[in-house]
Amino acid sequence: MYPTVGVLNRGRGLLYRDPVAGSSTSYKKLNRIRPGMLVYSRLKAFEGAITVTPGDLSESFASQEFPTFAFASDADPNFFRILTTTQSMWDALQGASKGMGGRRERVKPADFLNIVMDIPPLSLQKRIVEVLGAVDDLLTALKTESEALEGILESMRSDLPEVDHQPISDVLLGIESGRSVQAGGEACAEDEYRILKLSAVQHGWFKPSEAKTVTEVAAFSLNHVVKNGDLLITRANTPERVGFVAVARDVPEGTFMPDLIWRLRVDESRVRADYLEHALSSRELRPSISGTAGGTSKSMVKINKRGFGNVRVPIPSLPEQSEYVQRCNAVAETIMAARAEEARLRRVRSGLFAGLLDRSIEIESVELGV
Numbered sequence: 001m002y003p004t005v006g007v008l009n010r011g012r013g014l015l016y017r018d019p020v021a022g023s024s025t026s027y028k029k030l031n032r033i034r035p036g037m038l039v040y041s042r043l044k045a046f047e048g049a050i051t052v053t054p055g056d057l058s059e060s061f062a063s064q065e066f067p068t069f070a071f072a073s074d075a076d077p078n079f080f081r082i083l084t085t086t087q088s089m090w091d092a093l094q095g096a097s098k099g100m101g102g103r104r105e106r107v108k109p110a111d112f113l114n115i116v117m118d119i120p121p122l123s124l125q126k127r128i129v130e131v132l133g134a135v136d137d138l139l140t141a142l143k144t145e146s147e148a149l150e151g152i153l154e155s156m157r158s159d160l161p162e163v164d165h166q167p168i169s170d171v172l173l174g175i176e177s178g179r180s181v182q183a184g185g186e187a188c189a190e191d192e193y194r195i196l197k198l199s200a201v202q203h204g205w206f207k208p209s210e211a212k213t214v215t216e217v218a219a220f221s222l223n224h225v226v227k228n229g230d231l232l233i234t235r236a237n238t239p240e241r242v243g244f245v246a247v248a249r250d251v252p253e254g255t256f257m258p259d260l261i262w263r264l265r266v267d268e269s270r271v272r273a274d275y276l277e278h279a280l281s282s283r284e285l286r287p288s289i290s291g292t293a294g295g296t297s298k299s300m301v302k303i304n305k306r307g308f309g310n311v312r313v314p315i316p317s318l319p320e321q322s323e324y325v326q327r328c329n330a331v332a333e334t335i336m337a338a339r340a341e342e343a344r345l346r347r348v349r350s351g352l353f354a355g356l357l358d359r360s361i362e363i364e365s366v367e368l369g370v
Contacts, residue, residue: 160324187212234261
């Protein structure tokens with residue numbers, strides 16, 4: 001049995017796979033993956049599938065689609081691990097990809113070794129690793145804090161008001177569908193029109209940045225426009241993510257709803273949208289929603305309006321809903337603040353690394369700041 005690994009895209013490290021038996025694989029040889037080695041995917045190199053293996057990696061193997069390289073004495077593996085997470089490295093790999101396009105593109109080892117990048121001397125490599133390590137420690141602390149707060153929020157959401165449950169259809173005025181159109185690449189701030197991706201609606205969170213550009217504007221009507229305060233739900237997704245609910249916030253103008261997301265029109269005289277956002281994201285009600293999903297594919301299931309309408313939820317008085325929302329929001333807002341600080345630090349880290357590489361930032365001044 002051979003423990004096997006792959007490489008995730010955009011410099012996200014190794015993908016740990018199930019062991020394979022030598023008798024069942026068609027490969028005559030496997031590459032041995034050791035700690036502190038550079039490894040990339042020839043097939044997915046254009047997506048930034050490159051990393052430096054961790055120092056505590058146990059003996060692992062990969063197919064010959066994953067060339068491996070040991071480092072010379074004047075190279076710090078930790079520095080190159082950082083380098084594999086940069087856009088400049090991903091762009092270089094994309095430029096070195098050759099083939100007929102798509103799944104046939106590959107980066108040959110000889111072409112990889114011909115990539116030219118600005119690599120500082122070993123002493124500076126180590127100093128850069130130390131400086132960025134201080135930032136990484138802060139990022140780790142923020143991530144740990146966020147994860148702890150998410151556990152608290154889950155408990156808060158599960159502390160549902162103790163009232164009789166009733167079908168959610170009793171407090172909905174309707175369920176509106178989006179539209180399926182051909183979308184372009186990732187949307188940016190300059191795009192006039194965009195359409196949400198499924199990943200925009202997460203587990204009780206809304207991410208407006210998860211969107212693609214749209215050129216077929218004529219295919220949409222005003223009913224397909226997403227507005228602040230809309231209660232959205234994913235009607236199709238993987239079994240673990242189907243039925244995710246979130247209130248749309250900070251929505252850019254010209255944002256449209258896709259066909260795999262519904263808008264739930266709530267009866268505001270009876271229920272708050274943000275109450276349903278938290279309640280339907282609780283561990284008690286999540287199984288009731290996902291349990292209505294079905295389909296022939298295990299990787300993509302769908303809920304239907306009738307089945308979802310029969311999901312029973314506690315609907316207390318509006319003052320009780322407000323108290324529940326306030327408790328949940330107090331934790332949710334702290335999580336959002338931690339996430340915003342983490343995103344800011346990641347931007348600082350990216351700019352810092354680029355500045356240290358091109359010498360526009362002196363490492364001595366950075367160390368004084370740290």
